Amino acid sequence: MDKQRNSFLEQVKSQIKSKEARAFVSSELHHHLNEVKAYWLQKGLSEDQAEEKAVNQMGNPVSIGQNLNRIHRPKIDWVTLMLFAAALLLGFLPMLSQGYMSGNHFSTYKVVFVIIGAMVALGMMFIDYRRFANKGWLFYLLGSLLLLIMHYFSNTISEGVPMLRIGSITIESLMAIPFFFLAWCGFFQSKKFKIWQFIILFLFSSYLFLISASITSLFIYVLMTFTMIWWSNFKRKTIAIVLGAIFTLAVTWGVIVWMNVAYYQRYRILSFINPYDSEYLTSQFGLLKIHHLFMEAGWFGKHSFAEQFIPQAHTNFVFLSFTYYYGWLFAATLLLVLSLVSLRIMFIARNMNDTYSKLLLVGVMMIYMIQLVGNVGMMAGFFPMTNISLPFISYGFMPILLNAFLIGIVLSVYRRKNLLPSNKLSSN
Amino acid sequence: MMEKRLKNLRKTMDREVFTQLKFTEEHKNRIREKITQETHNDAEIMIAIMQLLVQEKTGYQLVSLLQSRGISNFEENEGSLYIILHRLELKGVLKSSWQEDDAKFYQLNKQGRKLLKKLEKQPLSNHVSLKEILEG
Numbered sequence: 001m002d003k004q005r006n007s008f009l010e011q012v013k014s015q016i017k018s019k020e021a022r023a024f025v026s027s028e029l030h031h032h033l034n035e036v037k038a039y040w041l042q043k044g045l046s047e048d049q050a051e052e053k054a055v056n057q058m059g060n061p062v063s064i065g066q067n068l069n070r071i072h073r074p075k076i077d078w079v080t081l082m083l084f085a086a087a088l089l090l091g092f093l094p095m096l097s098q099g100y101m102s103g104n105h106f107s108t109y110k111v112v113f114v115i116i117g118a119m120v121a122l123g124m125m126f127i128d129y130r131r132f133a134n135k136g137w138l139f140y141l142l143g144s145l146l147l148l149i150m151h152y153f154s155n156t157i158s159e160g161v162p163m164l165r166i167g168s169i170t171i172e173s174l175m176a177i178p179f180f181f182l183a184w185c186g187f188f189q190s191k192k193f194k195i196w197q198f199i200i201l202f203l204f205s206s207y208l209f210l211i212s213a214s215i216t217s218l219f220i221y222v223l224m225t226f227t228m229i230w231w232s233n234f235k236r237k238t239i240a241i242v243l244g245a246i247f248t249l250a251v252t253w254g255v256i257v258w259m260n261v262a263y264y265q266r267y268r269i270l271s272f273i274n275p276y277d278s279e280y281l282t283s284q285f286g287l288l289k290i291h292h293l294f295m296e297a298g299w300f301g302k303h304s305f306a307e308q309f310i311p312q313a314h315t316n317f318v319f320l321s322f323t324y325y326y327g328w329l330f331a332a333t334l335l336l337v338l339s340l341v342s343l344r345i346m347f348i349a350r351n352m353n354d355t356y357s358k359l360l361l362v363g364v365m366m367i368y369m370i371q372l373v374g375n376v377g378m379m380a381g382f383f384p385m386t387n388i389s390l391p392f393i394s395y396g397f398m399p400i401l402l403n404a405f406l407i408g409i410v411l412s413v414y415r416r417k418n419l420l421p422s423n424k425l426s427s428n
Numbered sequence: 429m430m431e432k433r434l435k436n437l438r439k440t441m442d443r444e445v446f447t448q449l450k451f452t453e454e455h456k457n458r459i460r461e462k463i464t465q466e467t468h469n470d471a472e473i474m475i476a477i478m479q480l481l482v483q484e485k486t487g488y489q490l491v492s493l494l495q496s497r498g499i500s501n502f503e504e505n506e507g508s509l510y511i512i513l514h515r516l517e518l519k520g521v522l523k524s525s526w527q528e529d530d531a532k533f534y535q536l537n538k539q540g541r542k543l544l545k546k547l548e549k550q551p552l553s554n555h556v557s558l559k560e561i562l563e564g
Contacts, residue, residue: 012507024532025510027530028487028510028530028532029507029510030530031486031488031529031530031531031532032486032487032488032491032506032507032510034529035486035488036488036506056504057503057504057506058505058506058507059504059505059506059507059508060505060507061507063508064507064508064510064511067508067511068510068511068514071511071514071515071518072514351520353523353537
């Protein structure tokens, strides 16, 4: 009895390459056939006749299948991919001409990092991110575990940031961010997730960040979570009240932390409030010096480093050292490429109509933007001097890995944007 | 020489092929239908679909309503409506939701309502996107 229908559906499906698309096209057409059949049964046709009528009314299965296949082919977001590649290549530029960077292990590592980063991003693209939707708890546990390991087993401390050094790879608390990011995406898309669960989970994880991570990681974490929650299923008013309460708590806490914070950290915050403090200027690489170097660069740069020393020239101050070397024109290009990445993510997010994809893209956007704005802001003077790297450009395995992961998420979401049967996501 | 051959062919065709060909009542009806059928241009079909989707509907409900509006383009070709629906969804003018029994409901979103207003004002302005959606 179902023979005709099955052969029809099989013919449609045989034209569609994507497995996911096959499944939901088939269930949609099934539903249609059922309705048409019910109509004819009501008109007094026999079961077989009604079924035949329903299938015949559908039309040519091959042409339907071909057209649907064209719509639901998995897509590659070439724009993001090109921007990603461009940013990575721009990061290589100094190695070509910068005398003191080549000749040591730096360049080899950089090449390896970038290749691994590219592989991570492309690999992520093929992973169906929707499988993560109901694994919020798993990611939360993994993130907490990572922070606890950092807390108890960190063997290096650089600038107040605890790190775990294994061979040439340094694991730092920044690595916990992606786990918590996926955790919150999973929690917030679920309709069963309660606000008290959010409060407990958020306070606990923030505490872990506070005791075992850098201020930067905590800052990124809090800002990311506070942004993402607006795209959750909670009522806006509830969110506002809860965030307000947490903020008040944090301010109280801040007073206590202020008493216990390391001297140089307090010093940096103070010098941020008053950047032209004379004591700071004479003792440290300060804002005045940065601006001086920046202005000196000119449109086409100095093409040398010899006369000026820039600390952390490959990491925190990479933007300054690049500008000094290559000039304002290059700096503008670099900023343009990096900003276009975030614009692109915003553009994709706008066209998404399911909670989970939106949450993912909003989170990615925030983590990326904080790094970009923070790093450039450090130099412009509206962000305190901390450890915050310029996405894709700064030297370091963890930052490259983190940003490659973010790009991978964007590519994965884009690839499946036409496949998403909304409301069909499993909830926690 | 050539002419003779062609004449022979015609004779055999008359004898063998055309005698088997029947012009049935069904054929007649179909031709009559096609003649009387109102032809709807792309824009009209598009506007009708979008107007109907101001309220959320499944593909099946849409087909029956289009037919009652006299649009018969989807008769015996109901599957092709889903191609249009999926294209519209991809363009970001429709939102969809799955409800019980695997029923997928479509409805115009804000962008879709804007596009509909534009089309209702000047249906004949040849929107490139329209052609894309209807013909792929």
